Amino acid sequence: MTQNIQVAVDAVVFGYSKEEGVSILLIKRKYDPYQGRWAIPGGFVLNNESLEDAVERELQEETGVRINYLEQLYTFGKPDRDPRTRILSVAYFGLVKSSQFEKLKASTDAADAAWFNFKELPQLAFDHKEILKVAIERLRGKIIYQPIGFELLEKKFPFSDLEQLYATLLDRPIDRRNFKKKVMSLGILDELDEKAKSTGAGRPGNLFQFNKKTYNRLLKEGMHFEI
Amino acid sequence: MTQNIQVAVDAVVFGYSKEEGVSILLIKRKYDPYQGRWAIPGGFVLNNESLEDAVERELQEETGVRINYLEQLYTFGKPDRDPRTRILSVAYFGLVKSSQFEKLKASTDAADAAWFNFKELPQLAFDHKEILKVAIERLRGKIIYQPIGFELLEKKFPFSDLEQLYATLLDRPIDRRNFKKKVMSLGILDELDEKAKSTGAGRPGNLFQFNKKTYNRLLKEGMHFEI
DNA sequence: ATATTTTGCGTCATTTCCACGCAATAAAAG
DNA sequence: CTTTTATTGCGTGGAAATGACGCAAAATAT
Numbered sequence: 067m068t069q070n071i072q073v074a075v076d077a078v079v080f081g082y083s084k085e086e087g088v089s090i091l092l093i094k095r096k097y098d099p100y101q102g103r104w105a106i107p108g109g110f111v112l113n114n115e116s117l118e119d120a121v122e123r124e125l126q127e128e129t130g131v132r133i134n135y136l137e138q139l140y141t142f143g144k145p146d147r148d149p150r151t152r153i154l155s156v157a158y159f160g161l162v163k164s165s166q167f168e169k170l171k172a173s174t175d176a177a178d179a180a181w182f183n184f185k186e187l188p189q190l191a192f193d194h195k196e197i198l199k200v201a202i203e204r205l206r207g208k209i210i211y212q213p214i215g216f217e218l219l220e221k222k223f224p225f226s227d228l229e230q231l232y233a234t235l236l237d238r239p240i241d242r243r244n245f246k247k248k249v250m251s252l253g254i255l256d257e258l259d260e261k262a263k264s265t266g267a268g269r270p271g272n273l274f275q276f277n278k279k280t281y282n283r284l285l286k287e288g289m290h291f292e293i
Numbered sequence: 294m295t296q297n298i299q300v301a302v303d304a305v306v307f308g309y310s311k312e313e314g315v316s317i318l319l320i321k322r323k324y325d326p327y328q329g330r331w332a333i334p335g336g337f338v339l340n341n342e343s344l345e346d347a348v349e350r351e352l353q354e355e356t357g358v359r360i361n362y363l364e365q366l367y368t369f370g371k372p373d374r375d376p377r378t379r380i381l382s383v384a385y386f387g388l389v390k391s392s393q394f395e396k397l398k399a400s401t402d403a404a405d406a407a408w409f410n411f412k413e414l415p416q417l418a419f420d421h422k423e424i425l426k427v428a429i430e431r432l433r434g435k436i437i438y439q440p441i442g443f444e445l446l447e448k449k450f451p452f453s454d455l456e457q458l459y460a461t462l463l464d465r466p467i468d469r470r471n472f473k474k475k476v477m478s479l480g481i482l483d484e485l486d487e488k489a490k491s492t493g494a495g496r497p498g499n500l501f502q503f504n505k506k507t508y509n510r511l512l513k514e515g516m517h518f519e520i
Numbered sequence: 521a522t523a524t525t526t527t528g529c530g531t532c533a534t535t536t537c538c539a540c541g542c543a544a545t546a547a548a549a550g
Numbered sequence: 551c552t553t554t555t556a557t558t559g560c561g562t563g564g565a566a567a568t569g570a571c572g573c574a575a576a577a578t579a580t
Contacts, residue, residue, distance in 0.1 A: 068340075069299055069300065069337055069338065069339070069340060070340055071298075071299075071300045071338065071340070072296055072298075073296065073298045073300065073370075073381055110296055111296065111298065111370070112296070113295075113296060113297055113298070113372070113379065114372050115372065116370065116371055116372060117368070117370040138367060138368060140365060141344070141365060141368045141383050143300075143338070143343065143344040143383065144343055145340070145341050145342065145343060152340065154300055154381075154383075156368050156370065156381075225558085226557080226558085241538075241539075241540085242557090242558085242559095243538095243539095243540085243559085243560080243561085244537080244538060244539080246558095246559085247560095248536095248537090264546075264547070266547080266548090266556080267546080267547050267548055267555060267556045267557075268545090268546070268547070268548095268555080268556040268557035268558075269544080269545040269546045269547080269556075269557050269558050269559090270545090270546070270547090270557085270558085271557075271558055271559085272558095452527085453526075453527085468569070468570075468571085469526095469527085469528095470528085470529080470530085470569095470570095470571085471568075471569060471570080473527095473528085475567095475568090491577075491578070493525080493526095493578075493579090494524060494525045494526075494577075494578045494579060495524080495525040495526035495527075495576085495577065495578065496525075496526050496527050496528090496575075496576040496577045496578080497526085497527085497576085497577070497578095498526075498527055498528080498576095499527095521580100522579100522580080523578105523579080523580075524577100524578080524579070524580095525576100525577085525578075525579090526575105526576085526577080526578095527574105527575080527576075527577095528573105528574090528575075528576095529572105529573090529574085529575100530571105530572085530573090530574105531570105531571085531572080531573105532569105532570090532571090532572105533568105533569095533570090534567105534568080534569085534570100535566100535567080535568070535569095536565105536566080536567070536568080537564105537565080537566070537567080538563105538564095538565085538566095539562105539563095539564090539565100540561100540562085540563095541560105541561085541562080542559105542560090542561085543558105543559085543560085543561105544557100544558080544559075544560095545556100545557085545558075545559095546555100546556090546557085546558095547554105547555085547556080547557100548553100548554080548555075548556090549552100549553080549554065549555085550551100550552085550553070550554085
């Protein structure tokens with residue numbers, strides 16, 4: 067057997083803030099090929115390292131960001147997707163909380179790291195455009211039947227943040243009254259007694275918190291979620 | 294870089310017949326490790342071969358089966374999942390039509406190949422039990438919002454076959470009257486003028502056929518399917 | 521002929537969905 | 551302090567989907 071395929075991981079990391087919307091974390095490539103181009107953070111898997119460990123290590127090295135939620139996205143393996151040699155990339159899908167959203171640290175492999183709005187992406191290295199397309203589809207598809215939206219918000223958040231997140235991702239206006247009825251009826255959101263600090267005019271509402279325990283219990287009981 | 298990871302593909306292939314239900318295609322391993330154990334068909338990816346090509350080639354070599362539908366399932370990459378050396382496996386998910394269900398040809402890498410009911414699986418080599426678990430979850434999850442059930446049936450089929458397939462996969466009885474109303478209302482099934490040949494007692498019904506063109510058109514128009 | 525099996529068509533009560541109205545609360549503007 | 555504006559919180563009613571079930575028609579088996 068003279069197989070010569072290198073194994074890498076790449077991570078599509080999503081972040082969210084009310085001001086900048088849904089964003090993706092990219093790094094500027096320091097070396098050839100595609101020097102100077104923006105790319106998804108990632109790198110080669112070490113011999114005794116799991117794929118997930120490789121993702122977290124590369125993200126730490128290249129961006130300093132710690133992710134809150136991680137799942138495998140898709141594996142890209144076309145023979146010629148890298149001009150140097152054959153590289154198979156296991157792409158992952160990550161989410162960070164808004165608070166993490168600003169923290170960035172450029173280092174070893176990347177001349178720079180930055181967030182880009184997911185609707186205004188720059189030209190990308192390799193087949194990374196395709197990878198992002200798959201990731202965005204996954205996020206959009208997943209948000210309606212799994213409560214991953216909460217992973218993008220702070221632990222406590224005003225209800226309007228959740229509403230705006232969904233409106234952005236689904237790319238359509240949402241009727242707040244119906245949306246709230248539906249989400250609250252799932253029984254996985256706790257309403258807190260704290261009020262959000264006001265951000266301009268308008269009446270501040272209570273803060274809400276995702277109840278993971280209840281969610282897992284209901285899931286085990288076979289409950290079916292859909293927003 | 295002294296990375297030493299081999300890349301393989303594995304294929305979880307599902308077949309269906311009214312008599313034997315939902316089955317999975319397995320091969321008996323001819324060589325160590327796990328000689329004599331049942332395993333998912335698969336093998337190493339060649340240097341200039343796409344992952345999908347590798348799946349089809351291995352399936353052809355080991356079982357002679359040609360698949361009708363193929364999609365990537367998940368990539369398994371734990372460092373110690375193979376006792377010899379580190380092997381990363383990109384698992385695929387395949388479906389064959391009932392007619393293909395019987396055709397089997399043992400050859401090079403496999404001492405034998407056979408179908409096993411998905412509820413009565415033998416002990417398996419490597420981490421293949423886990424792979425099958427993921428595959429079965431995928432099939433169950435997918436069947437309700439994508440018309441992949443048709444890929445398991447013949448081109449023309451009596452409606453009761455579809456009903457039984459869903460009852461088996463969802464593991465619960467189905468009300469035929471409501472089920473038919475729902476499926477027909479999607480508008481992706483053509484009712485033919487041919488009658489099914491009778492299989493014992495009872496009134497034979499018309500044959501039906503999945504209309505892929507209509508399905509794709511409706512999908513493009515943003516229609517949402519769910520059974 | 522009669523019983524049995526399977527199909528085909530329909531009914532009806534309940535639940536969910538969705539468009540929308542409007543009062544209450546708090547900050548900003550005058 | 552009063553008015554304006556923005557946002558929240560609660561509700562209502564019609565339309566549509568869901569799900570339980572009844573029953574006749576068609577074909578085979580006895």
